Structures are given as C-alpha cells and as structure tokens.
Amino acid sequence: MRRRAVIAVAALALAAYPLVSDDLYYQNMIILSLVFAIGAVGLNIISGYGGYISLGQGAFLGLGAYTLAIMSTRVEGVSVWVWVPLAGVVAGLFAALLGVIALRTRGPSFVIITIAFLFLLQLVATNWKSLTNGTSGLTLPLPMWSIDFQNWPFYYSLYALLAASLLLSWRIRRTKFGMGLIAMREDEDKAATVGIDTPVYKLLGFVASAVFVGMAGAIYGYYLAFVDPIGMFNILLSVQILLSMLLGGRGTLWGPVLGAFLIEPLNEFSNNSLGGGNARLLVFGGLMMLVVLFLPRGILPTAEGWIAARRARGKAGLVGARLELRERPAPPAQPAPTDRALLEVKALAKRFGGLKAVNGCSFAVPEGSITALIGPNGSGKTTVFNLIGGTMRADAGEVFFDGERIDGLRPWRRAYRGIGRTFQITRLFREMTVLENVVAPLRAFRVGQLNAGAMSGPEAERAEELLDFVGMAKFRDQKAAALSYGQQKLVELAQVLMLDPRLILLDEPAGGINPTLIERMGDMIRELNAQGKTFLIVEHNMPFVLGLCDPVLVLASGACICQGGPDHIQRDPKVLDAYLGEDFVLAEA
Amino acid sequence: MTQFVQTIVLGLLIGGTYALLASGLTLIFGVMRVINIAHGAFLILAAFITYSIWRATGLDPLVSVVFTTPMMFAFGWVLYTTAVQRVRGAHVSSSVLLTFALALVVEGLMGVIWGNTSHSVRPPYVNESFTIGEIFLPKAQVYGCALAVVVLGALYLILTRTWLGRAIRASAVNPSGAALVGVNVSAVAALAFAVGVAAAGAGGSIVSVLYPFLPGSHYQWIARLLGIIVLGGMGSLPGAVLGALLLGVAETATVTYISPAWATAVPYVVIFVVLLVRPQGLMGARLREDVAAA
Numbered sequence: 001m002r003r004r005a006v007i008a009v010a011a012l013a014l015a016a017y018p019l020v021s022d023d024l025y026y027q028n029m030i031i032l033s034l035v036f037a038i039g040a041v042g043l044n045i046i047s048g049y050g051g052y053i054s055l056g057q058g059a060f061l062g063l064g065a066y067t068l069a070i071m072s073t074r075v076e077g078v079s080v081w082v083w084v085p086l087a088g089v090v091a092g093l094f095a096a097l098l099g100v101i102a103l104r105t106r107g108p109s110f111v112i113i114t115i116a117f118l119f120l121l122q123l124v125a126t127n128w129k130s131l132t133n134g135t136s137g138l139t140l141p142l143p144m145w146s147i148d149f150q151n152w153p154f155y156y157s158l159y160a161l162l163a164a165s166l167l168l169s170w171r172i173r174r175t176k177f178g179m180g181l182i183a184m185r186e187d188e189d190k191a192a193t194v195g196i197d198t199p200v201y202k203l204l205g206f207v208a209s210a211v212f213v214g215m216a217g218a219i220y221g222y223y224l225a226f227v228d229p230i231g232m233f234n235i236l237l238s239v240q241i242l243l244s245m246l247l248g249g250r251g252t253l254w255g256p257v258l259g260a261f262l263i264e265p266l267n268e269f270s271n272n273s274l275g276g277g278n279a280r281l282l283v284f285g286g287l288m289m290l291v292v293l294f295l296p297r298g299i300l301p302t303a304e305g306w307i308a309a310r311r312a313r314g315k316a317g318l319v320g321a322r323l324e325l326r327e328r329p330a331p332p333a334q335p336a337p338t339d340r341a342l343l344e345v346k347a348l349a350k351r352f353g354g355l356k357a358v359n360g361c362s363f364a365v366p367e368g369s370i371t372a373l374i375g376p377n378g379s380g381k382t383t384v385f386n387l388i389g390g391t392m393r394a395d396a397g398e399v400f401f402d403g404e405r406i407d408g409l410r411p412w413r414r415a416y417r418g419i420g421r422t423f424q425i426t427r428l429f430r431e432m433t434v435l436e437n438v439v440a441p442l443r444a445f446r447v448g449q450l451n452a453g454a455m456s457g458p459e460a461e462r463a464e465e466l467l468d469f470v471g472m473a474k475f476r477d478q479k480a481a482a483l484s485y486g487q488q489k490l491v492e493l494a495q496v497l498m499l500d501p502r503l504i505l506l507d508e509p510a511g512g513i514n515p516t517l518i519e520r521m522g523d524m525i526r527e528l529n530a531q532g533k534t535f536l537i538v539e540h541n542m543p544f545v546l547g548l549c550d551p552v553l554v555l556a557s558g559a560c561i562c563q564g565g566p567d568h569i570q571r572d573p574k575v576l577d578a579y580l581g582e583d584f585v586l587a588e589a
Numbered sequence: 590m591t592q593f594v595q596t597i598v599l600g601l602l603i604g605g606t607y608a609l610l611a612s613g614l615t616l617i618f619g620v621m622r623v624i625n626i627a628h629g630a631f632l633i634l635a636a637f638i639t640y641s642i643w644r645a646t647g648l649d650p651l652v653s654v655v656f657t658t659p660m661m662f663a664f665g666w667v668l669y670t671t672a673v674q675r676v677r678g679a680h681v682s683s684s685v686l687l688t689f690a691l692a693l694v695v696e697g698l699m700g701v702i703w704g705n706t707s708h709s710v711r712p713p714y715v716n717e718s719f720t721i722g723e724i725f726l727p728k729a730q731v732y733g734c735a736l737a738v739v740v741l742g743a744l745y746l747i748l749t750r751t752w753l754g755r756a757i758r759a760s761a762v763n764p765s766g767a768a769l770v771g772v773n774v775s776a777v778a779a780l781a782f783a784v785g786v787a788a789a790g791a792g793g794s795i796v797s798v799l800y801p802f803l804p805g806s807h808y809q810w811i812a813r814l815l816g817i818i819v820l821g822g823m824g825s826l827p828g829a830v831l832g833a834l835l836l837g838v839a840e841t842a843t844v845t846y847i848s849p850a851w852a853t854a855v856p857y858v859v860i861f862v863v864l865l866v867r868p869q870g871l872m873g874a875r876l877r878e879d880v881a882a883a
Contacts, residue, residue: 053682055689101861104868107681108624108823112815113864115626119812120857127850235808239693246686278700278804285693292687293675 007254018155027151031223033264034158035061038216040244040256041165046209047242048250049178050202051185052106056098056114058238059121060091060210062227064217067091069138069227070131080141084157084218091214092207099206103199106188115235122233137228140221154223158216162257165212170253172208176442177450179432181205182251183440186429192411193389193421194441195499204450239284240267246291249298251431258299341400342367342503342534343388343419348397349558350383357383359558361397365503370525370535372545374569375555376579381538382424384555385505388536389421390414401503416444420501424508424538426488430481434472434491437480438463441498459498466494470524486513493524503534510541522548546570554578591723596845597838598724604837605734606795609741610810611817611829613788616748619824620761620781621677623684629811630695631786635661635793636710636802637703643710643797650710651736654794658740661790665783673782674775692807699804709801733795740791741830744784748826757781761824809853816856819863822873831871 018027043057064087071083102113125132132138145153172178180201183191192198221227244263249255270276270283295302341364350358358380365371373381386392388399390411399407406414420441428437439459442449467473470490475483480491489509496504509525510518522544525535539545545552546566554562554569556578562569569575614628625631635657642653668691676683714728748754756777759767768774796802796810817836821828836859843852863870 051680053685055685101865105864108618108622108685109819109864109868111624111682111685112819112860116812116815116857116860119808120854120861123851123854123857127854236693239689242686277705278697281693281697281700285690285695285697288690289672289687289694292683292690293672296679296683 015159018150018152022150024150027155029265029268031151031154031158032267033261034155034162035216035220036241036244036264037257037260038158038162038165039213039241040248040260041162041169042209042211042213043241044209044245044250044252044256045169045172045181046205048245048252048256049172049181049185050205051181051188052102052110052202052205053242054114055111055235055238055242056118057209057213057241058235059118059233060095060213061217061220061237061241062121062125062232063091063094064088064214064219065221065224065227065232066125066132066138067214068218068221069140072140072222073138080143080222081157084215087218088211088215091217092211095206095210096203099203102206103202118233118235118238122229125229125233132229135229137226137231140225140227142225143222151223154219157219161212161216161219166253166257168208168212171451173253174454175450176452176454177201177204179436179440179454180442180450182432183429185251186431187427189391189411190423190427190429191440193391193415194495195412195415195444196440196442197410197412197445200445236280236284239288240264243284243288243291246288246298247295249300249302252298252300255298255300340367341365342402343536344400345384345388346398346400348384348387348399349395350380350387350392351395356558358387358394358397361555361559363553363560363563365534365536366551367534368529368532369551370529370537370549372549372552373536373538373555374540374542374545374552379555379578380558381555382507383558385421385507385538388414389419389505412442412445415441415499415501418499418502419505420496420499420503421505422489422492422496422507422509424511426485426492428480428483428488428491428495430479432480433477434467434480434483435460435463435476437491438466438494438498441495443499463494463498466497467491469497470494471520486517489513489521490517493521497528501533503536504528506535506537506539508539509537510539510544518544592845595724596841598726599730600838600841601834602726602730602734602837603799603841604834605737605741606792606799607813607817607837608830608833609737609744609788609795610792611814611821611833612741612744612826613785613792614814615818615821615824615826615829616744616757616788617782617785618818619826620757621673621684621778622681623673623677623688623782624681624815625782625785626685626689626811627692627695627807628688628785628789628814629807629809630692630699631661631664631789632793632796632810633802633804633807634664634695634699635790636797637699637708639794639797640703640708640710643712649712650794650798651712651732654736654740654791657790657794658787661793662783662787664790665786666779668786669779669782674779677775677778692811696804696807703804705804707801707803708797710797712798715798729798733799737792737795740788744788745826747784753777753780757784812853812860813856816859818870819860820870822870825870825872828870828872 014030017030039057039061043054046052047054067087067090068080068083071086072080098117102110105113126135143153180191180196183196184198184201188198240263244259245256246259247262248257248259266283270280274283343365346362348358348361349356361380361384373384375381383392387394390409394407397407398405401417401419406417429440432440439455464473464476467476470493472487472490472494475487480488483491509521518541525548529535537545537549550565551563552566552569553560554575561574561578562572610632614625617623617625638657638660639650639653642648642656643650672687673684676687717728718725719728719731748757756767756772759772760774760777764774813836817832818829820835821832836856839855839859840852843855
C-alpha cells in the first residue's frame with residue numbers, strides 16, 4: 001500500500017514539475033531520464049522477463065531518431081510529430097528482424113549479435129551519406145510552439161510514453177505471454193517441452209521491447225534537434241539503459257524507472273563535474289562492474305529480499321515441512337493395454353561426434369500401458385527421450401505418435417499432440433512459484449491466449465487440483481528453487497499433467513527420493529494410468545519397474561535388445577549380458 | 590590477377606596476427622564459457638604500453654613482446670582472481686556484462702594516461718617492403734605475421750604438450766571430471782584466462798606497428814575478434830585460426846574491391862550470417878547440453 005502511495009506521489013510530482021518550475025536544467029535532466037526509463041522498461045521485457053541480455057537497446061532510440069530526422073527534413077508541410085508513430089513502427093520492424101536473426105542463438109552469441117547490430121547500424125548511418133548525411137548528421141526543424149511552453153511538449157509526450165510502456169510491461173507480466181517469457185528465461189528447452197512456442201514468444205518480446213523505445217528516440221532526436229551516428233548509436237547510451245535496468249532490478253516493473261532516474265543524473269554529474277569523456281567511461285564501467293559483482297539482482301529485488309527476510313525471522317520455513325500424503329482410495333484395477341501402439345519408434349539414430357548414443361532403436365509403446373525403458377547407464381535412454389520429446393533432432397529414423405509421424409515437429413507441437421515429459425534432473429522454472437510452474441504449460445497456441453491472464457480461468461483451478469493430487473498444494477506460493485529434489489519431482493509431474501497428455505514420459509521418477517515417496521509415485525502412476533494415460537518410464541530402480549510396468553523394453557548400446565513382461569526380461573540372457581558385461585563370470589568358490 | 594593475388598597475400602598476412610589475437614579469446618571462452626569483451630581493450634592497452642616503451646627506449650615494438658606478454662599475463666591473472674572468478678557459474682550474461690564493464694574502465698584509463706588521440710608506432714622498416722615478382726609484402730606485416738605465428742605455435746605447444754595444457758583442455762571439456770582427477774580447476778582457469786590475455790598482449794604489440802590506434806579502437810577490434818571466433822566456432826582453436834585467415838582475406842578484399850569505408854562492416858555481416866546459417870561456426874561442434882547440468 002505504502003509502495004503505491006510513493007509511486008502515485010512521484011508520478012504526480014513529475015507531472016507537475018514543469019508547471020511549477022521553469023528551471024530548464026532540471027527539466028532537461030528529467031526529459032533525458034524519461035528517455036532512459038522508456039528504453040530500460042522496454043529492455044526489461046526481453047531481458048528482464050525473457051532473459052535475453054542486449055547491449056544494443058540504444059539502437060532503437062537511434063533508429064527512431066533517424067526515422068524522424070530523415071522524414072522531417074524531406075517531407076515539408078506536415079507536423080514533425082506525425083513521424084513519431086512511424087518511428088515506433090520502424091523500430092518494431094528492425095526488432096523483428098533482429099529477432100529472426102537471433103532465433104537460433106542464445107546466451108553469449110545473442111549478446112554478440114546485439115553489439116554487432118548496434119555497430120552495424122552506426123556504420124550504415126555513417127556511410128550511407130545520401131540518406132543520413134554521414135558524420136555531419138542531420139539538423140532538424142526547430143519546434144514551432146511559443147517559447148512560453150518551454151519543453152513541455154517533449155516532456156509530456158515522453159511522460160505519456162513512459163506511462164504507456166509501463167502499462168504494457170505490467171500487462172505482459174500478468175498474461176500468458178509474460179509467463180512464457182519468464183519460463184524461457186528460466187529454461188528455454190524445458191519451456192518448449194511444455195508447449196511454449198519459443199520463437200513466436202521471442203519475436204513478440206523483441207517487438208514489444210522496441211516500439212515505444214523507437215517512439216521515444218524520435219522525440220529525443222527532435223528534442224536535441226540534431227542526430228549523428230556517434231551520438232545516436234553510441235554504445236555508452238546502450239550501456240546506460242542496460243545499467244538502469246540492472247541497477248533498479250531486472251524483471252521488476254518499477255526497477256528500470258528507478259534505475260533510469262539514478263543513472264541519468266549520474267550521467268549529468270560525470271559530464272559537468274568530472275569533465276565527461278574518460279570520466280564517464282570510468283564511472284559507468286566501474287558502476288557496471290560493481291552492480292554485476294555485488295548487486296546482481298538490483299535495488300528493488302534486493303530490498304524486497306531484506307524486508308521478506310526480516311518478516312520471516314523466527315518462523316519455521318514451509319519448505320522443510322513434512323509431506324502430507326492423504327489417504328486415497330486404492331487405484332482401480334489397471335485396464336488391459338490395447339494392442340494399438342500409441343508411440344512407435346523406428347530405427348532411430350543419434351550421434352554425438354563419434355559416439356553413437358542411439359543406434360537403430362525401434363520399439364512400440366502400447367496405448368494404455370505403463371511401459372518401462374531400462375538399460376545400463378549410457379545405453380541411450382535419455383537421448384531416446386530427447387528425440388521423442390523433440391529437444392533433439394534425430395540423425396535418422398522415425399517417430400510416430402498416434403499413427404502420425406512427429407519426428408519433424410518442434411517440441412511444443414509435440415506437446416500439443418499430447419506428449420509430456422519430465423527430466424532426470426528436475427527442470428522447474430526456478431524463479432517462478434510452484435503454482436506458476438504448474439499453470440505455465442500450454443496445450444495449444446492461440447494468438448488471443450497471449451493476452452489472457454496468466455493465473456486466471458479454468459487453468460488456475462486445474463493447476464490447484466493437480467497440486468492437490470501430487471500432495472503439494474501447501475507449497476503453491478513457494479519459489480520452485482526452494483523445494484527439495486523430491487518435491488520438485490512431484491511438481492514437475494503436476495506440470496506435465498497440466499498438458500493433459502496422452503503419453504507421459506518420466507525420466508527416473510523414483511531416482512533420489514525416499515521409499516515412501518517412491519511408493520506414492522507408483523500409486524499416482526497407476527491411478528493416472530487407470531484414467532487412461534499411457535506411460536513410458538526410464539528408471540533404474542528395478543523393484544519399482546518390475547512391480548509397475550509391463551511391457552519392459554531393454555536398451556543397450558543405443559538399440560532395443562529385448563522386450564516383454566517383467567518375468568521374461570529377468571531371465572533373458574541378452575539382458576543379463578548387457579547389464580553385467582560379456583566377460584562377467586561368477587567368481588568360483 | 591596480380592591485384593587478386595596481392596589481396597589474398599595481404600589478407601593472409603594480417604590474418605596471422607588476427608589468429609593470435611582471436612586464439613586468446615576463443616581459449617578463454619572454451620575453458621570457462623566467458624566471452625571476454627575486454628579482449629579488444631587489452632590488446633589496445635598492450636599497444637599503448639609498446640608505444641611508451643618505444644618512445645622511451647626506441648626498442649623495436651616487435652621485440653617488446655617479451656615485456657608486454659608477461660605483463661598482460663600478470664594483469665589477466667589478477668583480473669581473473671579478483672573479478673571474473675566471482676561470476677563464473679552465474680548466468681552467462683553476467684560475465685559478458687562484467688568484461689564489457691572492464692573494457693569501458695580500461696578504455697577510460699587509457700584515455701586518461703595516453704589521451705584520446707591516434708597513436709602509432711613507427712619503427713624504421715614501417716614503410717619498406719619485400720617484393721616477390723609483382724607482389725609486394727610490407728616488412729611490418731611480414732615480421733608481425735611471423736611473430737604471431739611463432740607465439741601461436743608456442744601457445745599450441747603449451748596446450749598440447751604440457752601438463753598445464755592438458756589440464757586446461759580437461760577443464761574445458763568437463764570441469765567436474767577434471768577436478769575429480771586432481772586438477773585444481775579454478776587455478777587452471779586463472780592461468781587459462783591469463784594465457785588468453787597474454788596472447789592479446791603479444792598481439793597488441795604487433796598491432797601497434799600495423800594500425801594507428803586510440804583508446805576507442807577496442808570496439809572495432811572486439812567486433813573483429815568476435816566475428817572470427819563466431820566464424821571459426823566458439824571455443825575452437827583451429828577454428829579461430831581458420832576464421833582469422835578468412836576474415837583477413839575478406840577485409841582486404843572489401844578494401845580492394847568495394848571500399849575501405851565498408852571493410853569495418855565485414856565482421857558484423859559475418860556474425861549475422863554465421864549465426865543465422867550455421868550457429869556452431871565452421872569448426873565448432875554442437876555439444877549435447879542436456880547432461881551439462883548434471
């Protein structure tokens with residue numbers, strides 16, 4: 001509540017400032033802070049929510065400024081302001097272009113791309129003299145309004161743009177779109193397996209992070225009345241925008257604004273009192289080092305962490321609480337699996353350099369069965385899972401699901417068809433709450449859905465039911481990272497169930513959890529199976545597998561060497577051989 | 590035809606120096622998944638140190654490699670142990686941001702010490718050339734390339750023939766495995782970082798003769814070096830050499846056949862095209878990432 005009051009007062013004070021004071025020095029400082037803030041709020045959408053750190057955000061300001069400068073010096077007789085929306089469109093188009101180039105890159109390669117993007121634009125602006133007038137730059141028409149209004153039009157239009165940017169950022173954070181972006185930040189491959197169409201999200205994220213910044217850039221250029229390649233595509237400008245976001249708190253709504261209103265005055269200080277130039281480099285380079293090393297989360301999240309820690313002092317943590325397993329009715333008898341194959345894998349092959357991880361692997365999973373996939377370590381089980389789920393592409397072979405070929409489909413398309421999977425090392429979205437983790441999966445891609453509330457409607461209810469089913473309802477508001485390994489396994493199961501999959505791939509569901517929980521896991525699998533779910537389970541715990549699964553597939557050296565009922569498997573000489581090795585001889589007494 | 594051969598030869602000569610510079614960058618990336626954005630700033634720093642030595646003593650800039658290399662080695666070691674080490678294991682963007690910040694600080698310091706004007710080191714042979722038939726080979730380029738090849742060869746021998754080299758490569762492939770067999774991974778990482786920066790030091794001395802430089806030149810250099818390692822495949826040493834030669838030729842060809850103004854665009858275009866068409870680069874392998882977390 002107090003926080004809201006602070007924000008409201010700050011917003012009002014900012015709106016009233018030019019009316020009560022005619023000090024142009026401070027007005028200028030606020031105008032530049034607004035430009036930084038719009039840049040940082042935009043950047044926060046793709047970097048703070050989506051996890052893609054960009055060193056080229058200033059390029060969108062430059063693109064906007066150049067759009068306005070080029071148009072207003074060529075087209076006469078119209079107000080300069082009409083080019084502001086066009087600048088937003090241009091910035092959006094370039095952002096989409098950058099997004100397309102960046103679709104296949106992430107992490108370090110992505111940062112490289114953003115730097116290259118900025119420098120290339122600077123070079124084009126320098127060399128394409130007929131359009132941009134090269135290093136001499138373009139001088140813009142002077143504003144036509146009365147001197148009495150000072151810089152009000154600049155001031156208030158930027159103020160309005162910042163409000164619009166914040167509204168967009170706030171809205172995105174609350175929609176399925178924002179949830180998908182955050183899921184991407186936490187674990188992009190995993191996000192794809194729970195139905196998030198990552199390329200579309202990335203592209204839209206880029207555009208959303210650039211449009212208002214392009215418009216702000218246009219106003220910024222008009223305000224300066226002069227644009228040139230050095231000033232507009234200056235990397236230090238991008239650094240200051242990035243630093244605003246980092247300092248205030250990435251991934252927060254207000255952090256970038258707070259950061260901008262700290263960084264811009266610091267910029268003025270280092271220019272006016274320290275002499276600019278090298279001092280500016282030292283100040284901002286040094287500050288960025290300090291922030292990365294000692295304040296990586298930024299001011300707002302760190303402060304919130306302190307407050308939360310103070311409040312929680314002396315209270316027992318929920319995460320350590322005992323898992324309560326409610327008595328559930330005994331699962332009904334397992335229905336007999338049909339003969340129809342729900343999943344069929346034919347001659348699958350995958351190589352890592354010289355290692356043939358999967359080598360001509362073929363098998364079928366009957367609909368309605370709980371099928372096990374066992375084999376010695378390194379026999380290719382997890383790789384087979386990755387090929388079925390689409391996290392990796394096979395070098396050769398075919399995968400059929402429900403009679404249709406799916407090996408060319410991207411992971412989220414396979415999730416839409418009804419394949420869900422868990423990971424051997426649990427891969428929850430660590431910074432999201434348990435409930436958010438379970439709500440995140442999507443069963444289909446629809447444009448309208450992007451704008452739907454993240455935590456509303458039938459999905460949220462369904463998620464609560466599923467959490468209740470796995471016994472984790474009490475933990476719904478905990479961050480996933482705070483959970484124990486066993487608890488994470490349960491949440492991951494609930495997450496996959498959210499997809500309402502027909503086939504569930506479980507990678508070592510009983511690995512690393514206590515015997516009671518193993519038993520509970522087995523009961524849940526039986527109960528879900530009775531409701532019609534088909535399972536394919538990779539597991540090393542043989543009593544668990546043999547008590548639960550039929551048929552059992554045995555993998556060795558990347559191929560399926562044997563399949564059949566549990567009794568059959570235990571006696572097959574090929575299986576003994578695969579597990580114990582060719583030269584295994586019982587020690588003579 | 591002569592012009593064509595001349596272009597190729599000049600490209601390969603400059604590519605040799607690029608190879609030395611890029612090898613340090615790719616080594617650091619390969620061992621610790623850190624993109625050292627400050628690599629360009631380090632090499633300009635070494636160029637300025639070479640300049641000061643040359644002004645004070647008249648020592649041949651290429652000879653001053655014996656000073657700049659150990660100095661930059663020590664500098665790299667100190668930077669790693671005080672700063673870079675702290676962000677290892679954090680999200681990959683932290684190390685990019687940190688080294689970028691480092692580049693800004695080094696740029697600012699160089700501006701304070703040497704000023705923001707263009708400098709160049711001009712030993713007596715700088716305007717002389719060897720000629721073979723109609724092809725001319727500028728002496729500075731030939732000496733620079735030869736020196737780069739020697740240092741690169743030494744680097745290669747260190748990596749393949751010494752215990753340190755094996756430890757570095759083991760840490761690159763599997764840090765926890767290397768730790769299990771008795772490699773002090775963090776000490777090795779510090780040395781690898783220092784070796785990478787030392788390569789930038791040696792390369793910087795060579796660059797001081799070949800190009801004029803000022804503190805702000807480091808942006809152009811880091812762009813070029815990033816283009817090279819992206820083209821060659823990030824983390825691959827042979828890839829860096831191949832990428833460096835190709836980029837050297839592409840740049841000289843652009844200067845000859847298009848315009849010097851657009852030669853600086855070559856690395857950016859290379860980065861876009863490679864990451865769009867073949868993200869793993871020419872000699873980089875796609876590694877399985879699913880077990881990396883385990």
